[in-house]
Amino acid sequence: MAPHLVQPTPPLPASAGIGLRAPHHASVLADSPDVAWFEAHSENYFADGGAHVECLSRIRERYPLSLHGVGLSLGSTDPLNAQHLARLKRAVERFAPALVSEHLSWSSVKGRFANDLLPLPYTEEALRHVSRRIAAAQDALGRQLLIENVSSYVSYRCSSLTEWEFLAGVAVESGCGILLDLNNIYVSAHNHGFACVDYLEGIPVDAVQEFHLAGHTRIDAGGESLLIDTHGAPVSDAVWDLYRHALRRFGARPTLIEWDTDIPSLEVLTAEARRADALEAALHDLAA
Amino acid sequence: MTSLHELQSRLLDALLSGSAEPADSASANVAAALPLIDAPGPAAAARLAVYRQTVHSNVAAALRSTYPAVWRLVGEDYFRKVAREFIIRHPSECGDLTPVGALFPAYLARLHDHDEYAYLADVARFEWLIQEALLCLEPPPFDLARLRLVAPAAYDALRFVLHPALRLFESRYPVRRIWESNVGAAEPESIDLAVGGERLALLQRRLQLHFHALTTGEWCWLEALAAGEPFAASVETAMASDDAFDAVAALRRFVSIGAIVDF
Numbered sequence: 001m002a003p004h005l006v007q008p009t010p011p012l013p014a015s016a017g018i019g020l021r022a023p024h025h026a027s028v029l030a031d032s033p034d035v036a037w038f039e040a041h042s043e044n045y046f047a048d049g050g051a052h053v054e055c056l057s058r059i060r061e062r063y064p065l066s067l068h069g070v071g072l073s074l075g076s077t078d079p080l081n082a083q084h085l086a087r088l089k090r091a092v093e094r095f096a097p098a099l100v101s102e103h104l105s106w107s108s109v110k111g112r113f114a115n116d117l118l119p120l121p122y123t124e125e126a127l128r129h130v131s132r133r134i135a136a137a138q139d140a141l142g143r144q145l146l147i148e149n150v151s152s153y154v155s156y157r158c159s160s161l162t163e164w165e166f167l168a169g170v171a172v173e174s175g176c177g178i179l180l181d182l183n184n185i186y187v188s189a190h191n192h193g194f195a196c197v198d199y200l201e202g203i204p205v206d207a208v209q210e211f212h213l214a215g216h217t218r219i220d221a222g223g224e225s226l227l228i229d230t231h232g233a234p235v236s237d238a239v240w241d242l243y244r245h246a247l248r249r250f251g252a253r254p255t256l257i258e259w260d261t262d263i264p265s266l267e268v269l270t271a272e273a274r275r276a277d278a279l280e281a282a283l284h285d286l287a288a
Numbered sequence: 289m290t291s292l293h294e295l296q297s298r299l300l301d302a303l304l305s306g307s308a309e310p311a312d313s314a315s316a317n318v319a320a321a322l323p324l325i326d327a328p329g330p331a332a333a334a335r336l337a338v339y340r341q342t343v344h345s346n347v348a349a350a351l352r353s354t355y356p357a358v359w360r361l362v363g364e365d366y367f368r369k370v371a372r373e374f375i376i377r378h379p380s381e382c383g384d385l386t387p388v389g390a391l392f393p394a395y396l397a398r399l400h401d402h403d404e405y406a407y408l409a410d411v412a413r414f415e416w417l418i419q420e421a422l423l424c425l426e427p428p429p430f431d432l433a434r435l436r437l438v439a440p441a442a443y444d445a446l447r448f449v450l451h452p453a454l455r456l457f458e459s460r461y462p463v464r465r466i467w468e469s470n471v472g473a474a475e476p477e478s479i480d481l482a483v484g485g486e487r488l489a490l491l492q493r494r495l496q497l498h499f500h501a502l503t504t505g506e507w508c509w510l511e512a513l514a515a516g517e518p519f520a521a522s523v524e525t526a527m528a529s530d531d532a533f534d535a536v537a538a539l540r541r542f543v544s545i546g547a548i549v550d551f
Contacts, residue, residue: 084384115347154339221331
């Protein structure tokens with residue numbers, strides 16, 4: 001019953017995978033659906049044992065896997081949380097994922113956690129700080145991290161860099177790879193008034209190792225329209241267009257369909273993954 | 289210029305304090321954070337409120353996942369209200385939300401100290417122990433052949449090891465029945481609190497949860513074993529509170545149900 005160490009996975013295929021969520025554990029194990037790879041939230045598998053850890057061990061035997069963390073709080077000015085890092089390291093050793101990713105954000109200070117992905121101010125100070133922390137986390141884990149751009153609803157008066165300058169700078173300074181979430185770019189572009197294309201053009205091609213695709217919703221916030229990264233809807237047409245643009249600039253990469261609220265059936269998710277694969281194949285044929 | 293640390297401190301104070309209602313933009317902590325945000329005042333407040341709602345609903349969702357019976361007993365509206373007040377007093381101290389509800393039973397106990405909902409805290413305590421048990425690793429099965437090699441004279445000094453997913457629970461309310469009635473698909477049954485409580489051992493084995501009713505002697509004995517007492521001392525502890533305690537029968541019972549896994 002104890003989870004056992006597995007051999008390191010081969011690289012994720014440059015095709016569409018699905019975010020693994022607990023309601024789908026049983027059907028993935030029972031039906032072995034045709035999915036290229038799965039990505040799991042690291043923290044959901046931090047426990048010593050139990051059903052989730054057991055399920056992921058068995059799923060990992062059949063599918064390539066990526067671990068995606070939401071809680072390391074890399075941008076925080078607190079000391080790096082040694083206990084969280086140790087648990088992440090144990091999960092990485094236990095499941096031997098192809099990729100390990102975290103977010104370009106912070107969620108804690110003075111020992112208190114918001115458990116949300118809060119944006120950093122895009123300043124030289126924050127760039128140096130978060131780069132040092134990512135480098136330290138990579139040293140502790142003994143491997144490269146991919147860092148994902150977050151969606152955001154606030155920007156700060158003190159920011160002096162664009163988000164893409166900041167992300168590109170962090171990749172250079174820390175040696176991390178980039179997980180480019182195209183829905184997050186679209187959401188933040190709407191909320192802060194920048195052009196998605198400028199963002200993509202500002203990111204170095206070689207640094208990008210994975211894409212995320214997800215759905216968002218629109219709300220009225222104090223009289224202005226805000227896009228909220230709910231991960232609770234199909235990928236929007238505008239984000240599919242942005243994915244096409246990203247494929248042309250960066251080429252095919254492992255691409256994740258993320259869905260976290262009002263989680264639909266696995267069939268809905270596999271249909272979204274097939275759509276991503278078809279889009280990549282069509283662009284590939286055009287280029288050939 | 290605002291340092292990164294100061295910016296983070298002011299933002300988090302605004303997100304974790306006061307009410308989570310969007311209209312509550314007047315609190316001092318929110319007011320202190322608004323100038324950091326690159327938007328006119330009302331827009332900045334509305335944008336900050338998006339984060340405040342997310343922070344509070346993430347915690348409420350985590351608490352609901354840990355405490356499904358408490359949630360069903362009190363209903364969504366009251367649960368969200370209590371969750372919001374709880375997290376303001378006991379902010380998360382971890383990047384993983386699994387431990388966020390550790391103090392929730394004690395919080396409910398203070399909230400409903402002497403009213404008709406006093407049993408809620410015990411239901412919550414029961415659910416917390418269930419979550420703990422469900423996240424434990426299954427140890428290798430007890431090696432009885434090894435025990436047979438121990439000389440009888442050495443039994444008294446043996447320290448038996450309990451299964452890591454074993455939890456002891458006691459309440460003056462019929463908590464197991466309340467819990468079972470409120471986590472299934474069926475309509476909850478009406479339960480008379482006056483029927484009283486029981487002492488239980490909760491045990492997760494191979495991903496299945498088991499409940500075992502305990503006599504007073506068994507309860508005291510398992511508590512003594514959990515405290516690391518050697519066999520002879522643990523039997524004395526049990527017999528001090530229960531003349532009828534039968535150590536051999538207890539050992540046989542708790543090895544056979546998998547509650548004792550090593551020595």
